[in-house]
Amino acid sequence: MGISLLGLSxxxxxxxxxxxxxxxxxxxxxxxxxxxxxxxxxxxxxxxPLPVQYVDYMSGLLVGDLGQSLQTRNPVLEDLLxxxxxxxxxxxxxxxxMVGIGVPLGVVAARNRGGVFDNATRVFAFSAVSVPSFxxxxxxxxxxxxxxxxxxxxxxxSLEYSEAVSRYTGFMLVDTLLEGSIxxxxxxxxxxxxxxxxxxxxxxxxxxxxxxxxxxDVEGKDFIEASxxxxxxxxxxxxxxxxxxxxxxxxxxxxxxxxWLLGGAFIxxxxxxxxxxxxxxxxxxxxxxxxxxxxxxxxxxxMFVVTNFIVDxxxxxxxxxxxxxxxxx
Amino acid sequence: xxxxxxxxxxxxxxxxxxxWYRSYRRFAAQPMSIAGAxxxxxxxxxxxxxxxxxxxxxxxxxxxDFANAFSPPSLAHPLGxxxxxxxxxxRVIFGYRxxxxxxxxxxxxxxxxxxxxxxxxxxxGGWVDAAIMRVTDTFLALPPLVLALAIxxxxxxxxxxxxxxxxSLWWTWYARLTRGLAASQRSEQxxxxxxxxxxxxxxxMLREILPNCLSPLLVKVTLDAGIVILTGASxxxxxxxxxxxRPGLGTMVASGTSFLPQxxxxxxxxxxxxxxxVLGFNMLGDGLRDMFDVEVEQ
Amino acid sequence: xxxxxxxPDDPVLEVSDLSVGFEGFDGYADVVSDVDxxxxxxxxxxxxxxxxxxxxxxxxxxxxxxxxxxxxxxxxVTYDGTDLFSLSDEERAALNGDGIGMVFxxxxxSLNPVFELGEQLADTVQFGGTSPDGPLSxxxxxxxRSARSEARDRVREILTQVQMPDPDGAMDSYPNELSxxxxxxxLIAQALLxxxxxxxxxxxxxxxxxxxxxxxxxxxxxxxxxxxxxxxMITHNLGVARKLSDRIYIMYGGRIVESGTxxxxxxAPKHPYTQGLLASMPRLSDEPMAGGISGSVPEYEDPPEGCxxxxxxxxxxxACRSEQPPAKAFSETASTECVxxxxxxxxxxxTMAETRTRLDTAARSEVDSA
Numbered sequence: 001m002g003i004s005l006l007g008l009s010x011x012x013x014x015x016x017x018x019x020x021x022x023x024x025x026x027x028x029x030x031x032x033x034x035x036x037x038x039x040x041x042x043x044x045x046x047x048x049p050l051p052v053q054y055v056d057y058m059s060g061l062l063v064g065d066l067g068q069s070l071q072t073r074n075p076v077l078e079d080l081l082x083x084x085x086x087x088x089x090x091x092x093x094x095x096x097x098m099v100g101i102g103v104p105l106g107v108v109a110a111r112n113r114g115g116v117f118d119n120a121t122r123v124f125a126f127s128a129v130s131v132p133s134f135x136x137x138x139x140x141x142x143x144x145x146x147x148x149x150x151x152x153x154x155x156x157x158s159l160e161y162s163e164a165v166s167r168y169t170g171f172m173l174v175d176t177l178l179e180g181s182i183x184x185x186x187x188x189x190x191x192x193x194x195x196x197x198x199x200x201x202x203x204x205x206x207x208x209x210x211x212x213x214x215x216x217d218v219e220g221k222d223f224i225e226a227s228x229x230x231x232x233x234x235x236x237x238x239x240x241x242x243x244x245x246x247x248x249x250x251x252x253x254x255x256x257x258x259x260w261l262l263g264g265a266f267i268x269x270x271x272x273x274x275x276x277x278x279x280x281x282x283x284x285x286x287x288x289x290x291x292x293x294x295x296x297x298x299x300x301x302x303m304f305v306v307t308n309f310i311v312d313x314x315x316x317x318x319x320x321x322x323x324x325x326x327x328x329x
Numbered sequence: 330x331x332x333x334x335x336x337x338x339x340x341x342x343x344x345x346x347x348x349w350y351r352s353y354r355r356f357a358a359q360p361m362s363i364a365g366a367x368x369x370x371x372x373x374x375x376x377x378x379x380x381x382x383x384x385x386x387x388x389x390x391x392x393x394d395f396a397n398a399f400s401p402p403s404l405a406h407p408l409g410x411x412x413x414x415x416x417x418x419x420r421v422i423f424g425y426r427x428x429x430x431x432x433x434x435x436x437x438x439x440x441x442x443x444x445x446x447x448x449x450x451x452x453x454g455g456w457v458d459a460a461i462m463r464v465t466d467t468f469l470a471l472p473p474l475v476l477a478l479a480i481x482x483x484x485x486x487x488x489x490x491x492x493x494x495x496x497s498l499w500w501t502w503y504a505r506l507t508r509g510l511a512a513s514q515r516s517e518q519x520x521x522x523x524x525x526x527x528x529x530x531x532x533x534m535l536r537e538i539l540p541n542c543l544s545p546l547l548v549k550v551t552l553d554a555g556i557v558i559l560t561g562a563s564x565x566x567x568x569x570x571x572x573x574x575r576p577g578l579g580t581m582v583a584s585g586t587s588f589l590p591q592x593x594x595x596x597x598x599x600x601x602x603x604x605x606x607v608l609g610f611n612m613l614g615d616g617l618r619d620m621f622d623v624e625v626e627q
Numbered sequence: 628x629x630x631x632x633x634x635p636d637d638p639v640l641e642v643s644d645l646s647v648g649f650e651g652f653d654g655y656a657d658v659v660s661d662v663d664x665x666x667x668x669x670x671x672x673x674x675x676x677x678x679x680x681x682x683x684x685x686x687x688x689x690x691x692x693x694x695x696x697x698x699x700x701x702x703x704v705t706y707d708g709t710d711l712f713s714l715s716d717e718e719r720a721a722l723n724g725d726g727i728g729m730v731f732x733x734x735x736x737s738l739n740p741v742f743e744l745g746e747q748l749a750d751t752v753q754f755g756g757t758s759p760d761g762p763l764s765x766x767x768x769x770x771x772r773s774a775r776s777e778a779r780d781r782v783r784e785i786l787t788q789v790q791m792p793d794p795d796g797a798m799d800s801y802p803n804e805l806s807x808x809x810x811x812x813x814l815i816a817q818a819l820l821x822x823x824x825x826x827x828x829x830x831x832x833x834x835x836x837x838x839x840x841x842x843x844x845x846x847x848x849x850x851x852x853x854x855x856x857x858x859x860m861i862t863h864n865l866g867v868a869r870k871l872s873d874r875i876y877i878m879y880g881g882r883i884v885e886s887g888t889x890x891x892x893x894x895a896p897k898h899p900y901t902q903g904l905l906a907s908m909p910r911l912s913d914e915p916m917a918g919g920i921s922g923s924v925p926e927y928e929d930p931p932e933g934c935x936x937x938x939x940x941x942x943x944x945x946a947c948r949s950e951q952p953p954a955k956a957f958s959e960t961a962s963t964e965c966v967x968x969x970x971x972x973x974x975x976x977x978t979m980a981e982t983r984t985r986l987d988t989a990a991r992s993e994v995d996s997a
Contacts, residue, residue: 122361123361126361126608126611126612126615127604127608129611130555130559130604130607130608130610130611131604131607131608132559132562132563132566132579132582132600132603132604132607133563134562134563134566134579134582134583134600135582135600135601135603135604138582138586138589138596138597138600139597139600141589142589142590142593142597146589146590147590221736222731222732222733222736222737223736223737223738223739223740224739225692225731226729226731226737226738226814226817227739228692228720228723229690229692229723229729229731230723230724230729230751230755230756230817230818231720231721231722231723231724231725231751231754231755231756231757231758231821232720232724232750232751232754232755232758233717233720233754233758233759234716234720236754236758236759236765239762240750241739241742244741244742245739245740245741248741266563266567267563267566267567270567271586282567285569318741319740319741320740320741320801320803320804321740321801321803
């Protein structure tokens with residue numbers, strides 16, 4: 001785990017430093033003089049050999065200094081912390097949609113195996129997995145935003161509320177509540193729905209299929225047949241006995257998906273104008289803002305690691321057959 | 330019963346035919362698999378025949394005809410025209426061509442590299458295995474888009490770079506899959522028999538183990554084709570893939586976003602085209618999975 | 628088997644003409660054909676047969692655990708006078724929880740791995756046969772302190788009766804933490820929780836090692852003595868059948884080929900298959916052991932013509948290949964399906980000694996020609 005992160009940091013750092021352009025030049029613009037560029041370059045340590053730059057960066061990392069963003073002029077760390085909650089909110093809501101809609105659909109499809117609902121769900125799941133996230137995002141915007149006018153199209157909060165709500169945590173749903181404004185809170189929700197739903201589509205398809213297939217697998221097991229043999233009602237067997245078993249592979253996938261959503265978030269944030277980390281990351285790519293780029297990548301890698309760890313913990317809690325290293329039998 | 334064997338029987342024995350027939354029945358058990366095969370086959374045909382069947386092949390590059398710009402779907406232009414007056418149907422057809430070439434290139438590079446490394450890792454074991462797996466783990470820690478972005482950003486944002494970026498990630502999945510398969514085959518009897526017979530390691534890896542790994546690999550390649558196309562489209566959408574005026578499907582969607590919702594056809598048709606192709610690959614891959622009766626980690 | 632078999636008065640279970648077919652990728656398989664059997668009150672009846680002879684499928688058909696497609700079940704099964712196939716799913720479930728108890732075959736795989744033992748067993752007490760109407764009803768009953776602790780008390784009581792060491796500890800454990808013997812006891816307990824009148828036991832203890840198997844059989848013996856339960860047992864082991872049963876049905880190729888009391892079967896077996904089985908049982912006497920019966924069970928998609936056993940039978944001839952032999956009764960309880968007893972001019976009558984000789988010769992010639 002730690003090794004992967006380390007390797008990741010090396011990789012990203014190396015990539016970001018091997019640039020054909022001159023970051024200092026890009027930061028200062030075309031009109032800056034040569035001396036100014038050279039000064040900034042020296043300040044940024046760009047003239048040092050690569051390994052030295054890396055060590056510098058890593059030691060800075062340890063004390064929380066990730067360098068300065070060339071596009072915003074803020075410390076990268078500050079930028080990251082500021083923008084992270086928006087992305088987290090989006091991803092978490094997307095995950096909730098994925099699970100909240102995907103798992104029940106998968107379970108009912110399995111119960112209805114071979115029937116109309118099952119086939120319809122199957123087609124839906126395949127479609128959800130096949131649709132490009134930018135496309136579904138655009139379709140949602142056009143359909144639900146423009147034509148039906150049910151939801152707003154961009155941003156996290158309508159203009160009329162943005163002034164009123166101060167930033168407490170960065171999580172709009174939380175902040176609006178802390179501010180005490182129910183209408184703002186509802187407004188925050190309505191802004192969150194479309195992007196989160198669009199983001200959740202790809203994962204939802206997978207969750208549906210995994211849930212369905214593992215439910216079917218579990219239903220064929222001896223112990224499920226036994227439960228029916230003891231006279232326990234079919235629905236109870238399915239929702240209590242089968243589901244808990246079937247949820248295990250699903251949970252593993254959900255863990256992987258949460259992190260994978262970070263990739264998808266890039267697109268959705270751009271389409272919906274969502275001021276999150278992913279948008280920041282893409283812009284730093286487009287403007288070769290090296291420090292920001294490295295910072296964003298590190299954050300993403302870290303989130304991956306943390307999420308997998310949490311999923312492992314939950315799995316350990318649910319499945320008594322798994323034991324984390326260090327448990328005694 | 331005649332004792333002569335027909336020619337067909339000699340080429341493909343009845344037992345083999347029976348096997349194929351059963352496999353086909355498993356494949357066709359889901360109508361979606363057939364639909365997938367039809368879609369993929371259809372798109373491949375379209376892409377190959379593009380120069381011949383596209384109605385306005387000259388619209389592919391930097392053609393302009395502003396008088397005709399933004400005309401809605403009509404008989405002359407079934408999918409409408411874009412901001413420069415170019416026929417969208419033609420561009421979608423050539424866009425399919427680009428997408429398939431992208432998928433073929435990425436997989437054509439990534440799969441052999443990954444499979445070879447995986448074979449070596451899985452069969453050799455030991456520190457070689459550990460080393461290769463560490464490297465793949467690092468790469469696997471990120472969603473493809475992110476690292477592809479990082480790599481693509483370093484150089485010029487063109488489709489060739491995007492291909493390189495994506496391919497440089499893709500091999501890791503194949504390395505991991507093949508390694509798992511090879512490692513589990515290592516203790517199988519036929520491998521040990523070959524070792525005893527003195528076969529060289531390369532021979533064992535390529536001639537003995539690899540053929541037994543083909544089914545899961547084939548399934549994964551098919552499913553990956555869809556994912557590669559999606560990734561490529563996403564990169565193009567952001568501006569890091571196919572550059573205008575080339576008819577990348579993702580690029581076309583991006584170019585149309587400013588004109589939504591009034592001139593919806595500029596974005597919607599290319600986007601839908603991507604959807605259909607990826608759907609085809611997914612359904613086909615699923616059918617292959619049923620046919621080979623295989624479990625593949627995604 | 629169409630027989631004149633006298634049905635014990637007031638049988639708790641009566642099966643007539645039970646047939647089960649399966650649709651598969653390779654065609655339609657007749658896995659069970661024309662099975663008649665009955666179990667009287669307080670009787671222990673065993674179905675004996677090789678793996679694949681259809682005995683498990685028979686019991687699953689009786690308890691209604693087969694999924695209708697791909698399975699097709701026909702015939703009648705009457706429990707305590709009620710026609711089981713006419714019941715709705717809920718009524719069936721009620722019966723399974725209440726009157727019929729089933730002990731499943733593999734203790735390691737028949738317990739739900741993600742729930743504690745106590746949880747699963749208490750659920751069987753509370754919900755086996757008496758289904759909650761919906762999620763709310765389930766939650767109410769499950770989380771009612773008094774109902775739950777009553778259920779758990781009952782579980783503890785039965786676990787003690789099946790000689791589970793440390794019942795409380797077992798109840799708090801997960802199945803993968805328990806030994807095979809303990810799991811088997813848990814399975815037996817689970818079948819007994821709701822005081823069934825009929826216990827169906829599928830190869831109890833077979834998956835465990837021999838010493839434990841023995842203990843489980845003694846346990847079953849004790850349980851039979853203590854209660855007035857009827858038992859329908861399945862096994863491939865004649866020794867087990869002998870030890871516990873009142874009557875035995877020998878099953879081959881999906882058909883009942885012989886039936887009788889334990890004494891009748893062991894002292895005067897009629898069917899060549901039964902005789903072959905008995906001959907291949909290891910004994911502690913001086914008699915040399917006959918070789919086993921060569922060959923294997925028939926393919927159900929394409930069974931042999933006529934008598935299903937004829938490819939392996941040491942007495943087989945033309946008559947055997949042409950038609951299904953009719954049943955012949957020898958006593959109130961014993962009957963057999965074999966051409967040798969039905970024809971006018973049957974040829975040599977199968978006896979133990981004769982069968983043994985013929986099997987020996989066959990085995991020796993196989994070895995010679997190998």
